Amino acid sequence: MIDATTSIAGPKESTGPLGHYFDKNLNDDLLGQKSYEILESKLHASAVLLLLNKTNLKPSEIDLCIGGDLNNELYATNFAMRELNIPFLGVYAACASYGLSIIIGANFIESNHVQRVICSTSSHFSTAERQFRFPLELGTPRAPQSQWTTTGAGAMLLNTLKGNIRIESATIGKVVDFGVKDVNDMGAAMAPAAFSTLSAHLSALNRNPSYYDLILTGDLGKRGADLLKLLAKKNNLKIDGKIYSDCGVLIFNTTNDSMGQGGSGTACATLVFNGYIYKKLLDKSYRRVLLITTGALLSKTSSLQNQTIPAISHAIAFERI
Amino acid sequence: MIDATTSIAGPKESTGPLGHYFDKNLNDDLLGQKSYEILESKLHASAVLLLLNKTNLKPSEIDLCIGGDLNNELYATNFAMRELNIPFLGVYAACASYGLSIIIGANFIESNHVQRVICSTSSHFSTAERQFRFPLELGTPRAPQSQWTTTGAGAMLLNTLKGNIRIESATIGKVVDFGVKDVNDMGAAMAPAAFSTLSAHLSALNRNPSYYDLILTGDLGKRGADLLKLLAKKNNLKIDGKIYSDCGVLIFNTTNDSMGQGGSGTACATLVFNGYIYKKLLDKSYRRVLLITTGALLSKTSSLQNQTIPAISHAIAFERI
Numbered sequence: 221m222i223d224a225t226t227s228i229a230g231p232k233e234s235t236g237p238l239g240h241y242f243d244k245n246l247n248d249d250l251l252g253q254k255s256y257e258i259l260e261s262k263l264h265a266s267a268v269l270l271l272l273n274k275t276n277l278k279p280s281e282i283d284l285c286i287g288g289d290l291n292n293e294l295y296a297t298n299f300a301m302r303e304l305n306i307p308f309l310g311v312y313a314a315c316a317s318y319g320l321s322i323i324i325g326a327n328f329i330e331s332n333h334v335q336r337v338i339c340s341t342s343s344h345f346s347t348a349e350r351q352f353r354f355p356l357e358l359g360t361p362r363a364p365q366s367q368w369t370t371t372g373a374g375a376m377l378l379n380t381l382k383g384n385i386r387i388e389s390a391t392i393g394k395v396v397d398f399g400v401k402d403v404n405d406m407g408a409a410m411a412p413a414a415f416s417t418l419s420a421h422l423s424a425l426n427r428n429p430s431y432y433d434l435i436l437t438g439d440l441g442k443r444g445a446d447l448l449k450l451l452a453k454k455n456n457l458k459i460d461g462k463i464y465s466d467c468g469v470l471i472f473n474t475t476n477d478s479m480g481q482g483g484s485g486t487a488c489a490t491l492v493f494n495g496y497i498y499k500k501l502l503d504k505s506y507r508r509v510l511l512i513t514t515g516a517l518l519s520k521t522s523s524l525q526n527q528t529i530p531a532i533s534h535a536i537a538f539e540r541i
Numbered sequence: 542m543i544d545a546t547t548s549i550a551g552p553k554e555s556t557g558p559l560g561h562y563f564d565k566n567l568n569d570d571l572l573g574q575k576s577y578e579i580l581e582s583k584l585h586a587s588a589v590l591l592l593l594n595k596t597n598l599k600p601s602e603i604d605l606c607i608g609g610d611l612n613n614e615l616y617a618t619n620f621a622m623r624e625l626n627i628p629f630l631g632v633y634a635a636c637a638s639y640g641l642s643i644i645i646g647a648n649f650i651e652s653n654h655v656q657r658v659i660c661s662t663s664s665h666f667s668t669a670e671r672q673f674r675f676p677l678e679l680g681t682p683r684a685p686q687s688q689w690t691t692t693g694a695g696a697m698l699l700n701t702l703k704g705n706i707r708i709e710s711a712t713i714g715k716v717v718d719f720g721v722k723d724v725n726d727m728g729a730a731m732a733p734a735a736f737s738t739l740s741a742h743l744s745a746l747n748r749n750p751s752y753y754d755l756i757l758t759g760d761l762g763k764r765g766a767d768l769l770k771l772l773a774k775k776n777n778l779k780i781d782g783k784i785y786s787d788c789g790v791l792i793f794n795t796t797n798d799s800m801g802q803g804g805s806g807t808a809c810a811t812l813v814f815n816g817y818i819y820k821k822l823l824d825k826s827y828r829r830v831l832l833i834t835t836g837a838l839l840s841k842t843s844s845l846q847n848q849t850i851p852a853i854s855h856a857i858a859f860e861r862i
Contacts, residue, residue: 255846284713292613293840294633298716302851307713309641310838310853312615312631320630324645331652351842392605392628395619517631519614521672525576530623532631 221383221541222376223336225494226270228263230345230371233483233491236472241495242372243270249346249371256346257295260373264289264300264342267373271338275377282306282377283334286325288317289342290369290486292351292519296342306338315410315439316393317341318374318490319513319534325378326387326536335380342373343485352520353403363404367441367468367484374490385501388508388539391421395517397530403523407444407468407481410514413531414440415451418512421535422457429459432537433506436497438489438513439468441481467492489513501540509538542704542862543697544657546815547591549584551666551692554804554812557793562816563693564591570667570692577667578616581694585610585663586621588694592659596698603627603698604655607646609638610663611690611807613672613840617663627659636731636760637714638662639695639811640834640855646699647708647857656701663694664806673841674724684725688762688789688805695811706822709829709860712742716838718851724844728765728789728802731835734852735761736772739833742856743778750780753858754827757818759810759834760789762802788813810834822861830859 227242234245244266253259264287272279285304288311289296301308313320321339328334346356348369354360378387396416400409414437422429429435429452440448445466452459467489468482493511500506512535522529548563555566565587574580585608593600606625609632610617622629634641642660649655667677669690675681699708717737721730735758743750750756750773761769766787773780788810789803814832821827833856843850 257842257846258848288633291840292842293635293838295840295843298838298851298853299843299848301716302718305715307715308853309645309713310633312609312633314614324630324648327645327652327654328648330654331648333648333651392630394626394628395622397623517614517619519612519616521578521613522616522620525578527579527620530619532619532629 221379222385223379223383224271224275225374225376225498226267226274227374227491227495228267228372229491233370233372233471238471238492238496241499242491256344257291260296260342260344260347261299263373264296264340265303267375268304268338268340271375271377279304279306282336282338284328284337286311286321286337287340288312290314290348313532313534314515314517315484315486315488316513316515316532316534317486319511319536322536323390323392323534329378329380337378338375340375341486341490343369343487344371345369348485362480364480365443366404366480367406367482368472368479369485370471370483370488370491372487372491374487374494376494384541385538386541388537389425391417391424391535393417393533395530395532397528399528401528403518406484406516407441408447409516409529410531411440411444411447411451413533414448414512414514417533417535419455419457429457429463432463432508432510434509435459435464436509436511437466439484440466440514441468441484442474443481445469501538507540511536542700543706544700544704545592545596546695546697546819547588547595548695548812548816549588549693550812554691554693554792559792559813559817562820563812577665578612581617581663581665581668582620584694585617585661586624588696589625589659589661592696592698600625600627603657603659605649605658607632607642607658608661609633611635611669634853634855635836635838636805636807636809637834637836637853637855638807640832640857643857644711644713644855650699650701658699659696661696662807662811664690664808665692666690669806683801685801686764687725687801688727688803689793689800690806691792691804691809691812693808693812695808695815697815705862706859707862709858710746712738712745712856714738714854716851716853718849720849722849724839727805727837728762729768730837730850731852732761732765732768732772734854735769735833735835738854738856740776750778750784753784753829753831755830756780756785757830757832758787760805761787761835762789762805763795764802766790822859828861832857
């Protein structure tokens with residue numbers, strides 16, 4: 221069960237439509253640190269420490285941490301974990317890393333080896349732009365199909381003994397490649413992976429989309445969400461605007477052109493779920509939510525080598541008990 | 542239980558002391574591909590396909606793949622998984638990724654959600670040197686404390702129903718940072734992490750080192766292995782040359798100065814375990830082996846930002862039934 225969650229949001233995320241739902245709002249995205257990577261690492265550690273604080277637990281009472289971020293070699297997460305002295309598993313599924321962490325965490329809980337697991341992720345606009353596209357100093361114009369990498373960090377405490385929201389089921393995705401090569405168009409690269417996991421999930425459990433009060437993709441953005449709806453329609457799955465939404469669309473005001481198709485980044489699904497959806501599950505607005513985290517598996521090396529962009533998507537069904 | 546393993550070794554690894562133990566020996570490390578990354582990705586896929594071939598299984602009969610490599614964003618593993626159409630979990634613990642994959646895989650088996658899991662890793666000298674240190678074209682002289690990143694790939698099939706070697710226990714490591722900054726000296730960065738996990742493992746299970754027929758670290762190299770022995774001695778743990786060895790020392794002829802301190806890379810522990818130790822467990826030379834995989838969690842960005850090198854180590858106890 222989910223015992224507690226935390227969400228620390230960057231300046232843009234804090235002034236977006238969900239700003240007041242987050243635990244902490246930052247007014248600066250460097251906060252006096254020497255690099256954006258070091259700042260992201262500190263944010264990541266802060267999200268975990270805030271969770272310990274909220275739940276009145278010591279690091280020694282946590283059996284396991286699982287997490288990741290977008291930086292090469294999980295720079296932010298690994299450096300954050302130095303400060304925690306808790307056994308740690310690092311994972312990478314790009315922006316789907318939060319879903320991946322929760323699935324592995326829930327499985328460790330189920331095997332009865334652990335009682336308390338923390339899942340955490342982070343991302344930062346400035347570390348991601350430099351790493352996957354161009355250094356910000358170049359002033360490269362933003363493409364209309366692009367998304368804005370979310371700055372923030374969040375953590376979730378899974379607890380065998382405590383909580384009102386349980387992880388009811390999950391579907392691990394396959395790597396899907398539809399041949400997209402545009403490093404600005406993550407939504408198009410990820411939508412087929414989201415569809416693959418959504419349809420595998422529904423068919424494995426013999427469910428209709430309407431089984432859920434909400435189906436929420438991680439960070440497809442406006443255009444990617446439209447592509448997912450199109451793929452679903454072509455395959456006779458009905459996911460209309462009433463039960464389907466996307467964290468990337470929810471986190472920013474996407475009528476503002478400068479935000480492109482909306483948010484992306486590992487922190488996007490983490491902030492929206494931890495800050496907003498989790499509270500909506502607790503206050504009984506929703507009973508069953510399917511979170512489909514989505515990740516584009518490109519690297520700067522693969523892009524420069526003119527490779528297409530594979531993607532993956534991991535889904536988790538949350539249910540109020 | 543371990544149903545089967547595969548090992549595909551690069552040219553240097555194939556002419557080393559364990560060369561004849563590997564399933565496949567390559568005589569070239571590019572094999573006509575356009576880049577070393579694409580070659581590594583093909584090697585990774587080949588190791589999994591060879592495993593399916595050995596066990597006469599179809600991809601649809603595998604429930605889950607878990608794996609990783611050293612490339613940014615798991616380039617080799619993610620691109621290999623495109624060809625397999627099997628649910629996939631990506632992990633990153635640098636050269637400790639094989640241990641990490643096996644621990645998560647064994648846990649999924651234990652929770653009874655899956656029957657067959659494949660764990661796979663790869664690494665390549667030329668992709669790793671470019672990414673973590675310098676492009677080979679620069680001709681940078683090798684430092685005497687450096688290790689040689691292993692070229693190769695391997696995979697292991699965990700099966701609920703079949704096999705003679707079981708995963709008896711495991712210890713997930715913590716991120717440890719002893720302040721090493723030299724990107725050539727991975728052994729010194731990783732030895733404290735290996736000691737942390739070894740002592741946590743022995744104390745959690747109330748065992749002495751002599752409980753095992755063999756304690757094998759992943760890729761500390763000659764110097765790192767000496768440091769581990771020193772740390773153990775200072776803490777009254779006796780791991781002498783009789784029961785302790787290191788995959789990095791075993792895979793190359795380390796009396797040859799050009800090989801520095803021996804092998805490293807994610808494939809190092811994978812090749813040595815899959816190709817050599819697994820056979821020694823099967824032929825009853827060993828009954829109980831503790832494999833302590835070791836990973837240095839640096840990135841080029843963290844090194845250029847003058848950060849120290851955190852490390853992690855994950856241990857697995859294998860036992861013949």
